[in-house]
Amino acid sequence: MRRTPVVVALAACALVAWGCGDDDEGEADASAGETTLVVSAAASMTEALESCADTFGEEEDARVRLSFAGSDELAAQIRQGAEVDVFVAANTSLPQQLRAEGLLAKTAEFATNELVIAVPSGSEIDSLDDLAEDGVTVVMGSESVPVGAYTREALAGLPPAREKAILANVRSNEPDVNGIVGKLVQGAADAGFVYATDVTATDGALGTVALPPELEPEVAYGAGVVSEAREPELARKFLRGLLRGACADALREAGFGPP
Amino acid sequence: MSGHRWFGVGLGICLGAAVLFLALPIVAVFVDSSPGELIASLGEEGALDALWLSLRCTAIAIAIILLVGTPAAYFLATRSFRGKAALVTIIELPLVLPPAVAGIALLAAVGPSGILGGAIDAAGIRLSLATAGVIVALVFVSAPFYIRQAMASFAAVDRALLDASRTLGISEARSFVRVMIPVAIPGLVAGTALALGRALGEFGATLMFAGSFQGITQTVPLAIYDRFATDFESALALSAVLVAVSAAILFSVKLVQRGDPLGGWQAR
Numbered sequence: 001m002r003r004t005p006v007v008v009a010l011a012a013c014a015l016v017a018w019g020c021g022d023d024d025e026g027e028a029d030a031s032a033g034e035t036t037l038v039v040s041a042a043a044s045m046t047e048a049l050e051s052c053a054d055t056f057g058e059e060e061d062a063r064v065r066l067s068f069a070g071s072d073e074l075a076a077q078i079r080q081g082a083e084v085d086v087f088v089a090a091n092t093s094l095p096q097q098l099r100a101e102g103l104l105a106k107t108a109e110f111a112t113n114e115l116v117i118a119v120p121s122g123s124e125i126d127s128l129d130d131l132a133e134d135g136v137t138v139v140m141g142s143e144s145v146p147v148g149a150y151t152r153e154a155l156a157g158l159p160p161a162r163e164k165a166i167l168a169n170v171r172s173n174e175p176d177v178n179g180i181v182g183k184l185v186q187g188a189a190d191a192g193f194v195y196a197t198d199v200t201a202t203d204g205a206l207g208t209v210a211l212p213p214e215l216e217p218e219v220a221y222g223a224g225v226v227s228e229a230r231e232p233e234l235a236r237k238f239l240r241g242l243l244r245g246a247c248a249d250a251l252r253e254a255g256f257g258p259p
Numbered sequence: 260m261s262g263h264r265w266f267g268v269g270l271g272i273c274l275g276a277a278v279l280f281l282a283l284p285i286v287a288v289f290v291d292s293s294p295g296e297l298i299a300s301l302g303e304e305g306a307l308d309a310l311w312l313s314l315r316c317t318a319i320a321i322a323i324i325l326l327v328g329t330p331a332a333y334f335l336a337t338r339s340f341r342g343k344a345a346l347v348t349i350i351e352l353p354l355v356l357p358p359a360v361a362g363i364a365l366l367a368a369v370g371p372s373g374i375l376g377g378a379i380d381a382a383g384i385r386l387s388l389a390t391a392g393v394i395v396a397l398v399f400v401s402a403p404f405y406i407r408q409a410m411a412s413f414a415a416v417d418r419a420l421l422d423a424s425r426t427l428g429i430s431e432a433r434s435f436v437r438v439m440i441p442v443a444i445p446g447l448v449a450g451t452a453l454a455l456g457r458a459l460g461e462f463g464a465t466l467m468f469a470g471s472f473q474g475i476t477q478t479v480p481l482a483i484y485d486r487f488a489t490d491f492e493s494a495l496a497l498s499a500v501l502v503a504v505s506a507a508i509l510f511s512v513k514l515v516q517r518g519d520p521l522g523g524w525q526a527r
Contacts, residue, residue, distance in 0.1 A: 137388060139470065144489040171388035172470025173477075175484055183470060187371040188387040 035062045037234045038083060040074040042090035042221075044177065044197065045251070049088070052250040056241055062234055070176070071146075078103055084226050085235040088242070091146050092222035104224035105232070110242040112257035113219040114196040115150050117209040118184055125191050126209055128158075132165035139180050139189040142173040147180070150217045151193040157215045181206065195219065197255040220259065288502055292495045300496035308474040309482035310500065316390065316478060317458045320397035324454055328406045329447070333435060335406075336413035337421075347410070354403045358463020361400055365468040369395065392469035393476050397458040405447075405454040412446025413439060445516050452512040456505050 037057075041049050046068050053064040067074075071089040075098060078084055087104060089095050098104045119125045131138055141148025155163045171189060174180045180192040185205050199208045223242055225235040241247045243259070252258070292300075300306060335347060353361060367373050370387050371380065379386060386392040416439055424434040440447070462480040469476040471485065479501050486494035 139388070142471065142485050144485055144487075170472070171475070172472050173485070174471060175466070175481075179466065179470075182467065183388070186366050186387070187376075188366075188470070 035231055035234065037062055037064045037085050037231050037238060039064060039066050039086045039088060039238065040077065040082070040084045041066060041068055041086075041088035042071045042074070043068045044090050044195065045088060045221075045254075045256075047201065048250040048254040048256065049247065052241075052245075052247040055246040056238060059246075060234060060237065062231075064238075078226060081228075083228075083230065085229040085231050086223060086238050087226060088221075088223040090221055092220045095222035095224045099224060103227055105227045105229075106236065106239065107222055107224035108239055108243065109220050109222050109259045110239075110248075111221040111251050112259060113221065113255075114257065115147070115154060115193060115211060115217055115219055116196050116199060117191055117211065118181070118194045118199050118206045119191045119209055120184055120187060121204060121207045123190065123207065128166075128209070128211060128215070129162070131169060131191055132162055133169075136169050136191065137171045137189045138166065138169045139172040139174060139183050139192040140170055141177065141180060141193065142175050145175060146219075147177055147194060148173060150219060153217045154193075154211060154215045200255040221256070285502060288495060288498050292492065292499055296492055297496040297499055300490075300493040301500065303493055305473050305477070305482060306493065306497055309477050309479045309497070312390070312393075312474060312476075313459060313478040313480075316393045316397055317455060320394050320401065320458050321451065321455055323394070323398055324402045324405050325451065328402055329409055329440070330435075332406045332409035333413050333439065336410045350406055351403050353400055354407070356400075358400070358461075359467065361396070361464035362467025365396060365399060365464060370468065387468060388470040388472070388476065390469075390475055393465050393478060396464040396468050397461050400461055400464055401454040401457040404457050405450040408450025408453060409443070409447050412443035412450070415446070416442050448515050449512055452508050455508055459501065459505060459508075 037060075039049070039053070049066055053066055056062075057064045067084075069077075071091060071094050074084075074087060075089070075094045078087055078098060079101070087095060087098065088110075092109055095104055095107045099107050117125070117128060117131070125131065125136070130136065140151045143149060143152060155166060158166070172179070172183065174183070177194050177198050180194050181198055181202060183189045184192050185202065191209075196208065199206050223239055225232060225239055229235045238247075242251070248258075301310075335343065335350075356364070365373075366387070369375050369379055384391065386395055420438055420442060421434060424438050425431075429437070460480055461478070462484065465471075465476065465478055466481055466484075471477045471481045473482075477485070479497055483494045483497045483501070486497070
């Protein structure tokens with residue numbers, strides 16, 4: 001009877017240990033059989049990379065463990081010493097920064113994307129100028145996220161009055177692309193600025209209006225092999241595969257352009 | 260004797276663990292930002308807008324919740340009818356809904372292409388991507404906190420008080436205002452504080468339903484998230500302000516309850 005609190009405390013500790021131990025277990029069972037490649041990739045490439053990771057794994061007789069999140073977050077994890085082999089970012093600046101810090105051994109630009117105006121299908125909007133009209137509601141990415149920074153960069157190329165008129169129609173600065181796409185699909189806004197691949201992923205719910213070519217920002221994606229990679233050889237192969245091979249094909253299919 | 264001691268030690272260890280785990284992140288918010296930086300980043304464009312918007316929307320949401328929720332809670336506490344348990348469950352459901360579900364649900368109900376979207380649009384009201392949408396989201400997620408507590412408080416009032424006022428020939432409406440509310444006030448205040456805290460901290464439903472725009476729909480939690488990646492200092496400062504405001508609310512409720520002769524959480 002008098003042992004009860006101790007037993008409860010031990011049980012609580014065991015629960016915590018069990019919760020934390022989950023990850024290690026996953027790694028343990030992998031190292032027992034085959035080699036595991038850990039890939040940290042930007043969330044915007046989820047579908048493309050998931051479809052080609054298995055093919056790559058079969059070819060190399062390895063297991064590919066993909067973890068998706070925002071590029072900033074993944075970079076922060078690598079800076080904290082997370083055990084990652086390949087970093088696939090949604091821009092080129094983060095891989096360059098990590099390389100300068102000595103955290104990435106080899107980097108490459110592997111894909112490009114296009115900033116476009118997305119509109120609900122059947123919309124009457126067919127040019128950038130339409131977004132300056134009174135009563136049109138526009139959503140874009142917040143200044144602090146890449147899609148929002150690219151959007152502002154593009155609009156800055158317009159005559160100031162036109163830029164101001166479009167910005168005056170903005171009703172939401174979303175923290176990610178999902179928020180922009182969601183509001184357009186729900187009909188809460190008339191137009192938004194997203195990547196061409198995001199429109200492709202809606203399967204026809206949204207349509208694309210191209211930006212004037214002179215305003216289109218260069219949207220490039222970079223990846224790199226982590227210096228402390230546990231599988232450096234395999235990691236370099238994966239990186240090459242992003243440029244040529246199953247993963248490159250999957251990226252093209254999802255609408256990403258060649259580098 | 261030694262059984263007693265063991266139990267005491269066990270309790271103490273658990274309390275220590277709980278306090279350490281719950282307080283450490285809160286303390287870190289303040290330790291990580293110096294008071295000077297904190298004030299400086301509040302002067303930054305947008306931070307004060309967000310604070311002001313949060314306070315305004317929360318105040319309006321709480322007013323709506325009190326006006327409609329108090330009579331509704333009284334009704335539920337004093338009457339029994341078929342299906343009451345189901346009704347109470349529906350009212351309480353938003354308590355356990357993830358914010359993302361609340362946002363989706365609001366879009367599906369009162370969003371532009373939701374089931375009531377056409378009617379709302381026809382009435383010339385704009386909710387999504389507008390300040391009114393923030394208030395709708397705040398009411399939706401925080402009303403159950405108040406109604407639940409108010410119901411329990413009314414139910415805990417001694418029936419003899421109500422009967423006595425009835426024998427004196429006082430109408431139910433009058434005794435609701437003159438007897439029930441004054442007696443249940445500590446519980447009502449506690450419920451208000453819970454709803455207030457929830458409304459101030461609302462994030463997901465607001466973002467999904469109302470969007471994020473400085474001065475229009477960007478409340479403090481949204482402003483914090485917006486700054487998280489690029490301006491951690493300022494995100495930290497805004498967090499500290501939110502923690503301070505929430506702590507002040509909780510603390511003043513404790514004071515109100517201690518000052519009450521009927522004593523605190525009678526509604527429990």
